[in-house]
Each structure stands twice: as structure tokens, then as C-alpha cells.
Amino acid sequence: MARILIVDDSPTEIHVLKTMLEKHGFETFSAETGEKGVEATVAEKPDLVLMDIVMPGMNGFQATRQISSNDATRDIPVIIVTTKDQETDRVWGLRQGAKDYLTKPVDEKMLIEKINALLAG
Structure with a gap:
């Protein structure tokens, strides 16, 4: 079962994504700040x-860059x-190393498809 870290300062958004x-069978955990997100990524992989x-x-x-x-x-x-x-935000996000970029509110089917495609390699 894949483990996914959700980094968001909104408890509502975390709840929706979780x-x-x-x-869909994913295990989730979350961080409320960018700093905690980087720390959790390093510690929890x-x-x-x-x-x-x-x-x-x-x-x-x-x-994301870190x-x-x-x-x-x-x-x-x-x-x-x-x-x-904005397209400029999307381009900048991908330049920082993100593999994909979705805007809220997130389409569940699209999110799951993108996650599965990235996890499949």
C-alpha cells in the first residue's frame, strides 16, 4: 500500500484529500507547513x-525544490x-521539480490516475 504525504495548511483540504x-487504498499522513513537509519527507520517505x-x-x-x-x-x-x-505557476512548479500540477478543487478520478501513473514509474 502506497504512503502519501499531504502538505497543506488547510485542515479542510487535508481532510478532503485524505x-x-x-x-482508493492509500495510506496517508500530513504536514501543515512547507518546513514540516520537507522534514516528514526526509524522515518518513x-x-x-x-x-x-x-x-x-x-x-x-x-x-518542492528542497x-x-x-x-x-x-x-x-x-x-x-x-x-x-495560472500557467506561469504551473511552469514554475514543474521547474522546481514537481512531476505534475493540479488545481483545486481536485478531480478525484484525475488525481488517482496521476498518482497511479507516477507510482507505476
């Missing part, structure tokens, strides 16, 4: 990270899940 993922962008302190772009540039975590795929729907 519910979707657990319904999840199979995949769902990363919000707009958070206090370290934002999701910065956290995860994708760290030798210990660079192979863990990050999908950015955010309300920021």
Missing part, C-alpha cells in the same frame, strides 16, 4: 507527496495541488 486517497503552494513560512515551491534537490528524497514524486491556476 478521504479521496484512503477510499513517503511514496509520493501532494504539495500545496500557498502556506505560511516556506511555500510549496520552496519545499525535496527534489535532496539526494535522499529526489526520487519521491511531488504533485502540486493548489488554487493557483
Whole structure:
């Protein structure tokens, strides 16, 4: 069973994503800040990270860059899940090392398909 880290400062968003993922058999855990997300990724080595962008302190772009540039975590795929729907944000997110970019509200079927495709390699 794949373990997915949800990094988001909104308890509501965490709950929504957790519910979707657990319904499809994924194990989830969460972090409320970019800093805690990076720490949890290093410590727990999840199979995949769902990363919000707009958070206090370290934002999701910065956290994604740290995860994708760290030798210990660079192979863990990050999908950015955010309300920021501008093409420039999407391009920037992918440049930071994210493997995919989805805007909220997330389409459950699309999210699960993207996760499964990344986990399949």
C-alpha cells in the first residue's frame, strides 16, 4: 500500500484529500507547513507527496525544490495541488521539480490516475 504525504495548511483540504486517497487504498499522513513537509519527507520517505503552494513560512515551491534537490528524497514524486491556476505557476512548479500540477478543487478520478501513473514509474 502506497504512503502519501499531504502538505497543506488547510485542515479542510487535508481532510478532503485524505478521504479521496484512503477510499482508493492509500495510506496517508500530513504536514501543515512547507518546513514540516520537507522534514516528514526526509524522515518518513513517503511514496509520493501532494504539495500545496500557498502556506505560511516556506511555500510549496520552496519545499518542492528542497525535496527534489535532496539526494535522499529526489526520487519521491511531488504533485502540486493548489488554487493557483495560472500557467506561469504551473511552469514554475514543474521547474522546481514537481512531476505534475493540479488545481483545486481536485478531480478525484484525475488525481488517482496521476498518482497511479507516477507510482507505476
